[in-house]
Amino acid sequence: MDQQQFRKYGHELVDWLADYMQEVENYPVVSTAKPGEIKSRIPSSPPSAKEPMENILTDFRNLILPGMTHWQHPGWFAYFPANNSPPSVLAELLTAGLGAQCMIWQTSPAAAELEEAVMEWLQQMLALPEGMAGCIQDTASTATLCALLTAREKATGYESNRIGLQMPLTVYASEETHSSIEKGVKIAGFGSRALQPVATDDHFAMVPRELEKQIARDRENGLHPCCVVATIGTTSSTAIDPLEDIGRICRRHNIWLHVDAAFAGTAAILPEKRAILNGIEYADSFVFNPHKWMLTNFDCSAYFVRDPGALIQTFEIHPEYLKTGSDAEVKNYRDWGLQLGRRFRALKLWFVIRSYGVEGLRAMVREHLRLAQLFAAWLKDDARFETMAPVSLSLVCFRLNDGRPEPKLQELNAELLRRVNATGKVYVTHTALKGKYVLRMMVGQRTTAERHVQSAWEIIREKTQELLAGE
Amino acid sequence: MDQQQFRKYGHELVDWLADYMQEVENYPVVSTAKPGEIKSRIPSSPPSAKEPMENILTDFRNLILPGMTHWQHPGWFAYFPANNSPPSVLAELLTAGLGAQCMIWQTSPAAAELEEAVMEWLQQMLALPEGMAGCIQDTASTATLCALLTAREKATGYESNRIGLQMPLTVYASEETHSSIEKGVKIAGFGSRALQPVATDDHFAMVPRELEKQIARDRENGLHPCCVVATIGTTSSTAIDPLEDIGRICRRHNIWLHVDAAFAGTAAILPEKRAILNGIEYADSFVFNPHKWMLTNFDCSAYFVRDPGALIQTFEIHPEYLKTGSDAEVKNYRDWGLQLGRRFRALKLWFVIRSYGVEGLRAMVREHLRLAQLFAAWLKDDARFETMAPVSLSLVCFRLNDGRPEPKLQELNAELLRRVNATGKVYVTHTALKGKYVLRMMVGQRTTAERHVQSAWEIIREKTQELLAGE
Numbered sequence: 001m002d003q004q005q006f007r008k009y010g011h012e013l014v015d016w017l018a019d020y021m022q023e024v025e026n027y028p029v030v031s032t033a034k035p036g037e038i039k040s041r042i043p044s045s046p047p048s049a050k051e052p053m054e055n056i057l058t059d060f061r062n063l064i065l066p067g068m069t070h071w072q073h074p075g076w077f078a079y080f081p082a083n084n085s086p087p088s089v090l091a092e093l094l095t096a097g098l099g100a101q102c103m104i105w106q107t108s109p110a111a112a113e114l115e116e117a118v119m120e121w122l123q124q125m126l127a128l129p130e131g132m133a134g135c136i137q138d139t140a141s142t143a144t145l146c147a148l149l150t151a152r153e154k155a156t157g158y159e160s161n162r163i164g165l166q167m168p169l170t171v172y173a174s175e176e177t178h179s180s181i182e183k184g185v186k187i188a189g190f191g192s193r194a195l196q197p198v199a200t201d202d203h204f205a206m207v208p209r210e211l212e213k214q215i216a217r218d219r220e221n222g223l224h225p226c227c228v229v230a231t232i233g234t235t236s237s238t239a240i241d242p243l244e245d246i247g248r249i250c251r252r253h254n255i256w257l258h259v260d261a262a263f264a265g266t267a268a269i270l271p272e273k274r275a276i277l278n279g280i281e282y283a284d285s286f287v288f289n290p291h292k293w294m295l296t297n298f299d300c301s302a303y304f305v306r307d308p309g310a311l312i313q314t315f316e317i318h319p320e321y322l323k324t325g326s327d328a329e330v331k332n333y334r335d336w337g338l339q340l341g342r343r344f345r346a347l348k349l350w351f352v353i354r355s356y357g358v359e360g361l362r363a364m365v366r367e368h369l370r371l372a373q374l375f376a377a378w379l380k381d382d383a384r385f386e387t388m389a390p391v392s393l394s395l396v397c398f399r400l401n402d403g404r405p406e407p408k409l410q411e412l413n414a415e416l417l418r419r420v421n422a423t424g425k426v427y428v429t430h431t432a433l434k435g436k437y438v439l440r441m442m443v444g445q446r447t448t449a450e451r452h453v454q455s456a457w458e459i460i461r462e463k464t465q466e467l468l469a470g471e
Numbered sequence: 472m473d474q475q476q477f478r479k480y481g482h483e484l485v486d487w488l489a490d491y492m493q494e495v496e497n498y499p500v501v502s503t504a505k506p507g508e509i510k511s512r513i514p515s516s517p518p519s520a521k522e523p524m525e526n527i528l529t530d531f532r533n534l535i536l537p538g539m540t541h542w543q544h545p546g547w548f549a550y551f552p553a554n555n556s557p558p559s560v561l562a563e564l565l566t567a568g569l570g571a572q573c574m575i576w577q578t579s580p581a582a583a584e585l586e587e588a589v590m591e592w593l594q595q596m597l598a599l600p601e602g603m604a605g606c607i608q609d610t611a612s613t614a615t616l617c618a619l620l621t622a623r624e625k626a627t628g629y630e631s632n633r634i635g636l637q638m639p640l641t642v643y644a645s646e647e648t649h650s651s652i653e654k655g656v657k658i659a660g661f662g663s664r665a666l667q668p669v670a671t672d673d674h675f676a677m678v679p680r681e682l683e684k685q686i687a688r689d690r691e692n693g694l695h696p697c698c699v700v701a702t703i704g705t706t707s708s709t710a711i712d713p714l715e716d717i718g719r720i721c722r723r724h725n726i727w728l729h730v731d732a733a734f735a736g737t738a739a740i741l742p743e744k745r746a747i748l749n750g751i752e753y754a755d756s757f758v759f760n761p762h763k764w765m766l767t768n769f770d771c772s773a774y775f776v777r778d779p780g781a782l783i784q785t786f787e788i789h790p791e792y793l794k795t796g797s798d799a800e801v802k803n804y805r806d807w808g809l810q811l812g813r814r815f816r817a818l819k820l821w822f823v824i825r826s827y828g829v830e831g832l833r834a835m836v837r838e839h840l841r842l843a844q845l846f847a848a849w850l851k852d853d854a855r856f857e858t859m860a861p862v863s864l865s866l867v868c869f870r871l872n873d874g875r876p877e878p879k880l881q882e883l884n885a886e887l888l889r890r891v892n893a894t895g896k897v898y899v900t901h902t903a904l905k906g907k908y909v910l911r912m913m914v915g916q917r918t919t920a921e922r923h924v925q926s927a928w929e930i931i932r933e934k935t936q937e938l939l940a941g942e
Contacts, residue, residue: 006485007485010485014482015478017565018474018481020568021568031579031580033580036584037584039588045592046825048829050826051828053558056821056826068569068581068582071570071571071579078578079578079792082571084567092567093560096555096560096567096768098541099554099768100539100540100553101542109508110502113509116510121517125517140812145658161657163664164660165636179793187809188658193633193634297567297570317653319650320903321707321911338616339609341609350527353518355522355527357519357521358518418796429792430791430792
C-alpha cells in the first residue's frame with residue numbers, strides 16, 4: 001500500500017469512525033456472537049499473495065464488527081469504562097503514524113519530555129504531593145507490580161534482585177482489593193500466602209485497626225510486613241479505604257504504601273471529591289488510569305512514586321548497546337518499569353487534557369456522579385430493590401430482593417441481569433459483596449446522558465416485572 | 472470535540488501522515504533537541520479551559536515533531552527497527568476508534584478469536600511445531616518474563632505462586648543474551664545470581680557443551696536448573712544459538728527451553744532461512760516481535776507456548792466480577808499474561824498479513840538480507856574496515872581499524888559514529904563484542920532501498936577520511 005492508497009483508505013476510515021461514533025448507540029452493546037463463530041469464518045491459512053484493502057475493510061465490517069462488544073456505547077454500564085474520545089483517537093493515529101519506539105530519551109526526546117510534562121499536569125490536577133514523579137505504564141496491573149517489586153527491593157536492601165527473595169515478606173490489602181494485587185504478589189515471588197486480606201467494614205472499606213493487628217501478629221510470627229495496598233474505589237463497589245489512618249500505620253511501621261485508584265483517581269480532579277485522596281502524602285506509590293475515566297484511549301496508566309531513585313534502582317540495566325551520550329542528563333523511562341519498549345502514550349494525554357481543559361474533564365465527571373445519584377434515588381423509591389453499597393462515586397450496587405432466601409436471590413438477580421443485557425441496549429455486570437450476588441450499574445461512559453440512564457432504569461423495571469410475573 | 476470536528480481533523484491528519492511518510496527522508500533521523508529543551512516550552516500547568524485543535528496541532532508540528540527521532544526514516548540503521556506500515560497504521564486507527572478493552576472473550580469476541588486465528592497464521596508462516604498455541608504480548612520483555620514465570624511454576628509444582636520461591640533455581644543464557652532476560656530473572660524472584668551466562672564461540676553463539684557443563688556443576692552444587700533461554704539473533708550481532716543441541720540438552724535434563732527470536736524470528740518466514748529455527752520442536756516457549764521486522768506497529772509481540780495449560784495455571788485468577796457465562800467455552804487471554812487489560816492488537820496483524828501477503832513480506836525480508844550482504848561486501852573491499860561478526864541476517868557489525876591499540880580504536884570508532892550520525896541522514900548505533908567497541912549497521916527499515924544503504928556507505932567513508940586526515 002503506497003501513500004496515495006493510505007490517503008484514500010485513511011479518509012474512508014475517518015469517515016467511517018465519525019459515523020460509528022454517532023451510530024454506536026444503535027449496535028447491541030454486547031456482541032451476540034457465539035463462541036467459535038467468528039474464527040470459523042476466518043481462513044485457516046494466511047494469504048500467499050496480497051489482498052486489496054477493499055476486501056479487508058469489507059471483512060472488517062461484516063465479520064469483525066458484529067463480533068465487537070462496544071465499549072464506547074452510551075449504554076455501557078459494565079465493569080469500569082475504558083473511554084476513548086475524538087482527540088485521543090486522533091493522537092493515537094499520530095502515534096501509530098510516527099511509529100516511534102520510546103524506550104530511551106534519544107530514540108524520541110519529545111516523547112520522554114512530553115511524558116514528564118503531562119505527568120506533572122496530572123500531579124497538579126489531582127493535587128498529588130510535591131516531589132512525586134510520574135511515568136506512564138500500560139495498565140494498573142503493571143504499575144502495581146512495579147510497586148510491589150520496588151517495595152520488595154527496598155525492604156531487602158535491593159538484595160532480592162541479586163539473590164532472590166530470602167525473607168518472608170508480607171503484603172496487605174483489603175479483602176475487596178483487585179485481583180491484580182494477588183497476581184502481582186505471585187509474579188514478584190512473594191507467594192500468594194504472603195498476601196494478607198484485611199477485613200472491611202460495612203462500607204467495604206479496609207478497617208485500619210484490623211490492619212494494625214495483623215501487622216503486629218505477623219511481626220510476632222517472624223514475618224516482615226513489606227507493603228500495604230490501599231484501594232481508592234474498589235472494583236466491586238468503589239469503596240474508599242481510609243488512607244490517612246492506613247498511611248499513619250504504614251509510616252509508623254516503615255511499610256511501603258501503594259495506592260490503587262485505577263478507576264476513582266480521575267474523580268480527584270474535582271475539588272469537592274479530592275478528599276478521597278486525603279492521606280496521599282503517606283503514599284510511596286500511586287496509580288490511576290486515565291484510560292478508564294479520563295477519555296484517554298486504553299492503554300494509559302499513570303504511575304507516581306515518591307522516590308524515583310528506588311524505582312530506577314529496582315529496574316535499571318544498562319547494556320552497552322543501549323548507552324547514549326545523553327544518559328547522564330535525561331530520563332530514560334525504560335528504567336521506570338518492566339518493558340524495554342515503550343509507545344508514545346503521552347501524546348494522547350496531552351491532546352485530551354488540552355482539548356477538554358481541566359474544567360471540561362471536571363464537568364464530565366460531575367455529570368456522571370449526578371446521574372449515578374439519580375439512578376440511586378429511583379432505586380430507593382422502588383421497594384423491590386435494595387442498594388447494596390454506598391454510592392461514593394458513580395457506581396450503584398443493587399439487587400432485586402423480594403425476601404426469598406439468599407441462593408434463590410442470586411438466581412433471581414442473575415436471571416434479571418441476563419434479561420436486561422439480552423435487550424442489547426445496555427450492558428450491566430455483577431459482582432459479589434460479602435457473599436451476596438450484586439448487580440453493578442456503572443455510570444462512566446463518555447457519551448452516557450440522562451436519557452440513557454433513564455432507559456436503563458426502564459429496562460430494569462420492565463424485566464423485573466416480566467421476571468416476577470412469569471415465575 | 473464532536474464528530475464533525477473529528478472528521479475534519481481526522482482528514483487533516485491522514486493527509487499530514489501521508490505526506491510525512493513521503494517526506495520523512497528529509498528530516499534528520501535523530502532529533503537534534505537538547506535535553507530539557509522541549510519540556511521548557513510546554514506550559515508547566517494544564518489549561519483550565521479547552522483549547523482549539525488548531526493550536527494543539529500547531530504545537531505538535533512546531534514543538535513535538537522536531538523532538539522526534541524518526542524510526543520510519545529509510546536511513547534508520549540503528550538498534551533493531553520498529554517498523555510500521557500503512558495498513559498497520561489504518562488498523563491502529565480502527566483499534567483506537569473502537570476503543571475495546573479485550574481482557575476477556577465476552578468484552579470483545581472478535582478480538583479474542585481474531586487473535587487466535589492470526590496466531591495460527593504466524594505459526595504456519597514460521598513453521599512452528601503443531602500443537603503450539605500463541606497469544607499477543609506487548610513486548611518480548613514481557614513474553615520472556617511469562618516464560619520465566621511458567622518455568623518457575625512448573626519446576627516447583629506451581630508452589631512458588633503460593634509460597635514464594637523456596638528452591639535455588641537457575642537460568643541459563645548466553646553471555647550475549649538480551650538485558651530483558653536479567654530483568655525478568657530479577658522480577659520473577661530468581662535473583663540475578665541465578666542467571667548463569669554461558670560462554671559463546673567465535674560467532675557469539677552459545678556453546679552447548681559449556682551449557683551442559685554448567686548444568687552438571689550446578690546440579691552437583693545443589694542448585695536446580697530451571698530454564699534455558701536460547702537467542703536466535705542476539706541484539707549485538709544477530710548470533711544464532713544452536714537450538715538443536717541446546718534443545719536436546721534441555722530435554723535430557725527436563726529444563727524449560729525458551730527461545731527469544733525477537734528480531735530474527737521474522738526471517739524464518741523465508742524457506743531458505745527457516746533453518747535458524749531448526750530445533751524449535753524442543754522449545755517450551757518462543758517469542759518474536761512482528762513489531763520489529765513484520766511491518767506491524769509497536770507494540771505486538773507474538774508469544775507461543777507448547778503447553779497453554781501451564782501458562783494459564785501460572786496466571787489465572789478468577790474473581791466474581793470477571794466471571795461470564797461463556798468462560799468454559801472460550802479463550803480468555805487475560806490469563807495468558809501479566810496484564811488484565813488488553814488492546815485489540817490482532818487487528819493490525821490481520822491487516823498487515825493480508826495487505827502484503829506472505830510473499831510480500833518475504834520479498835521485503837529478502838531485500839534487506841541482500842542489502843546487508845551488499846554493504847558487507849563493500850566493507851570487505853575497503854582495507855580500513857573489518858567485519859566483526861558473521862552477517863547471519865541483515866545486521867553488519869564492523870569497525871574502523873588502522874592498527875592502533877584497543878582503547879584508541881574505541882575512541883576512533885565512537886568519534887566516527889558521532890560524525891556519521893551528526894549528518895542527520897543516517898542513524899547507526901554501537902555495541903560491544905567480546906570487549907571490543909563495534910558499530911552496528913542494521914538494515915531492516917521498511918522503506919530502506921539500495922540507494923539509502925549506498926548513501927550510508929558514502930557517509931561512512933567520507934567521515935572516515937575526514938577523521939583520519941584531521942587527526
